[in-house]
Amino acid sequence: MTEKAAAKRAETPKRGQTRIQRQKRAAILEAGLTVFSEAGFRGATLDRVAAEAGLSKPNLLYYFPSKEAIYEALLRDMLATWLDPLRELNPEGEPVAELLAYVARKLEMSRDFPRESRLFANEILRGAPHMHDVLTGELRGLVDEIAAVIDGWVAQGRIAPVDSRHLLFSIWAQTQHYADFDVQVQAVLGGADYEGASRHLDTMFRRMLTPG
């Protein structure tokens, strides 16, 4: 097989789908992300999603069986990348640098994928009706792992004493805040300021974590 063919094959997200199916499904998910993240599950209407995707409503339901199916596909896709920055944290790296890099990556995600962040925030705010299993399963497992790493660093005195899980909450809360509470941030600052946010968070966590 040529490299090109291999690449083509590799980018196929689902087997057995034609090009047009992939395109339309992608368009629907893109539109759905916009609408669901703005309006929430209940507030979103298939009419709006269809309009946004440039499809008729029944045609939309030709690709996804229900409104809920679109929403769940969005959550699934989101989760697939949502936890990546955390997974990239290197237990062998320099602790403070690793954690600051994680903060930076998370903030970048808030800047670059604010809709995903809001979709997630909304789901959690509603009590995570579609994601409870993931939270108590996959997420908790991953957090346990990372917490162990951080606890190790603390024990070795390589970072200042800290509650590892609450530290993660601090990182999540502050970085996601810039996406989820964007209107408030902009109202207060008179505009966005990711630069300032970046510097501030770097300072904050550096002081928090630098030992001694």
Place this chain on the structure above:
Amino acid sequence: MTEKAAAKRAETPKRGQTRIQRQKRAAILEAGLTVFSEAGFRGATLDRVAAEAGLSKPNLLYYFPSKEAIYEALLRDMLATWLDPLRELNPEGEPVAELLAYVARKLEMSRDFPRESRLFANEILRGAPHMHDVLTGELRGLVDEIAAVIDGWVAQGRIAPVDSRHLLFSIWAQTQHYADFDVQVQAVLGGADYEGASRHLDTMFRRMLTPG
């Protein structure tokens, strides 16, 4: 008039209302807070609010002209106390202590008034359709004031250098997180842990703010 009656009269929020009217309005707002904070504006139904308040739906609409009116009353009431902790920050006090006290008060509010926090979070997440003016007006003004105070403290070297506005975002994000993302927190920790959160945030902001 006795003092008691005067006091009673004084606490009347709206003029021209009988006691029973106030009670019913309060019951509706109480029910509305529960329902709206759980389901969001679109997800909430007057049926549920009415049921929760123990009234018939038409009777509910006798006290409030519309669903939106209930929602807006809730936002208004919430705002009235929401910014209180910030207002209580004393420019004459000891800077680090003042700010840590503010953090503590905010965290307490998350613990004691999670419904209010979620109602607010939901409104902001939706783009603050009912609150934009408040954000750019009252809130921004108050923040400007407090930021000036903090900037003064920084200039005097009484707290470590910090971006005052982003500092406020940090405080809000982390404290509200424990109310808004409660399901996630509980899923990860296996239960609530306000004690731990309190200690963690105290440590965090102490290291952040303590000068030199």
Place this chain on the structure above:
Amino acid sequence: MTEKAAAKRAETPKRGQTRIQRQKRAAILEAGLTVFSEAGFRGATLDRVAAEAGLSKPNLLYYFPSKEAIYEALLRDMLATWLDPLRELNPEGEPVAELLAYVARKLEMSRDFPRESRLFANEILRGAPHMHDVLTGELRGLVDEIAAVIDGWVAQGRIAPVDSRHLLFSIWAQTQHYADFDVQVQAVLGGADYEGASRHLDTMFRRMLTPG
């Protein structure tokens, strides 16, 4: 309490219902009977039922929560009287006369309540999705009882030998036929002929049952 008041109370079918509720519910059931018996469950539309009952569609759903609820109420009401003729069969009576009277009563029901008969026929034809329990429970129990009576009569030589359960099927099939297959009967005969049917069935079962 006066007798009149007692009578009034007695005729209340459901407690806690106002007069208008009873009237509207009755009108809906009446309309539903017509529509469902003509078109079947799937073929019936709430639009038609609402029109027939002189109500708006949402108003219809104010009285019954769903299409299915109307249908099930109809089946329940129908069953309540459907088996009455069979229950009236007197084990102490003269066997042939009793059975012929039952045949006559069943035929009268077909003539007087053809919609109920068709509603039932349609439900059974579909595999009794809403009534299976009743068939294997209440109906089977009642049939067992009556079959025992008939078997006793056979054993005593008071009627000619006969399979009691298949005899009941014969009665049901032939009497209900005049309601369920009415169009066919009328097409063949050029009109209805309950008189003739009555005489025919009387003859038929008399010859079948008269001993010796």
Place this chain on the structure above:
Amino acid sequence: MTEKAAAKRAETPKRGQTRIQRQKRAAILEAGLTVFSEAGFRGATLDRVAAEAGLSKPNLLYYFPSKEAIYEALLRDMLATWLDPLRELNPEGEPVAELLAYVARKLEMSRDFPRESRLFANEILRGAPHMHDVLTGELRGLVDEIAAVIDGWVAQGRIAPVDSRHLLFSIWAQTQHYADFDVQVQAVLGGADYEGASRHLDTMFRRMLTPG
């Protein structure tokens, strides 16, 4: 042309059709019979028919122009054989034996072709919207013929006096009952019992028809 080819050609129901066309049409009708007899016209969906026939929906509509066309073809095919047992009744034969043989054949058809029976029952129950002409035309004509034969037998005293048309209804009602009301029969008996039905009907009609 070989005899075989001629035979093959002879059995072609429609001219101008290739073998594959006939096969597909047959598969569709077979699937349609299953689906329509189970769900009725309105309850049946082309999706189910297509799935059952192993075709795509558009391909199905390549062979039949519409849902109704399939349904009508089914009714037509069914009718072609439905009345055969009646036509086979031999006016020259021994009257009682002929009629009992007819009863037996009809019962066999109920056992062997219950889907056809239910399809027919459903159509009649709905008021025969697709078959009214057949009922008042072909069917009535055939019944008139047979009734004349039976009336002749009665006049000759070769069978007991009976209303010939109601006698036919009796036969149809009782035999078809075992197909159309199968669920009920099985619920009451705890299973099918064509043996018993056969003996019962033989007894019944023998007593009914045997003269003097």
Place this chain on the structure above:
DNA sequence: GATGAATGAGAATTCATTCAT
């Protein structure tokens, strides 16, 4: 004040049928 009754404007979903290839 209170409530039973009613409704118009959606909203999600289904389904026969058509289109394009």
Place this chain on the structure above:
DNA sequence: AATGAATGAATTCTCATTCAT
């Protein structure tokens, strides 16, 4: 012949709001 794609016309059901008493 065959099928993936598309759609218009229902159809059930929801819900904020109004009416009438």
